[in-house]
Amino acid sequence: MTSSRKMKRIHMATNRRRFIAGIGAAVGAAVSVPTGGVAGAVSGRPFKVCVFSDLHFDDFWTNSDDTSFLDGIMARAEREKCDMMIQLGDFMHGVEKPRQRMFIERYNASRIPAYHVLGNHDQDQCNEEATLEAYHMRGTGYYSFDRGGFRFVVADANYFCLEPGKFVHYGKGGYARIRDRHSYSVPPEQLEWLRSVIVGSPHPCVVMAHESFERANYLPVRNASEVRRIFAEANAKKPGTVRLVMNGHNHNDNLRILDGIPYWDVNSANYQWFGKRHDKYPAEYVKRHPGSVHTLGWTRPLSGVLSLWPDGRVRIEGVEADWLFGVTAKDAGFPVCDGDGRETHPKILSADFRLFTSL
């Protein structure tokens, strides 16, 4: 698609929504553009967040048995002068082994404030309470905080819904025992809490969870429509309250505007997992990383630098890696796209846009 056609398509979309003030550059994986484009008036320095997801620190997975990928992301956050970092879940699989504690501490002790979102795997080898404590979450996996003129809202959808109205949080062993293991849900009390911190918020909100509130097919939050209703209520009351929603979990890369809200599906920092095996990696590597026969890795860590301006401008600066050992999904005989048609590739998109104007 040519850039003028891209722009035309975006402007047609904006006309349908009277509260959308304008977009200075196209967005999304399908219509991604290089960063640095003009996106309307810039009001001062943006608030900058280094975002990454799904590191899966554990010796089972490919190239995640050392700290080099985390170190690379943290070095980028320093270089880019980020105001904070946030990992979107599946940081690791347990928190009690000494080297797991060392890994968490490496992140938590950073000079740049470091925040956590709880993923479905973060309490695989321990109970939920141990992970909450290690991640400095106070008793629940959901919380919010105000920084740099924005409200950051962290949701936790890592609950099994065993029967209507009965929710159980993911915890040691539970993931494997429960047949319907991907029944990610936000329980009623957390929905109420989300409403209380988002609707009427004095600051624009960036909402995040490990699992997606916008996907239709591939491992979405089951009751995501109830969460989106809260976003709609907030934006009806004050346009632009929900400025951006982001998630990890699917290890794919996408940006989508749904009901006037941008949803950023953040790729894994280091790999994609597949249910089937492949035999494309060197035997010596597989010997050291047995789980790698089910994965395809990236050669360097992926992260995004999110810049937020008070006037509504949002910029994402992504990064591109290569496939580990040059083996692509196609080479390995794996599906190129996931259940929502999103392509697996070793990159995080870049975009620069403004959907809302804050005056």
Ligand SMILES: [Fe+2]
């Ligand atoms: Fe996950």
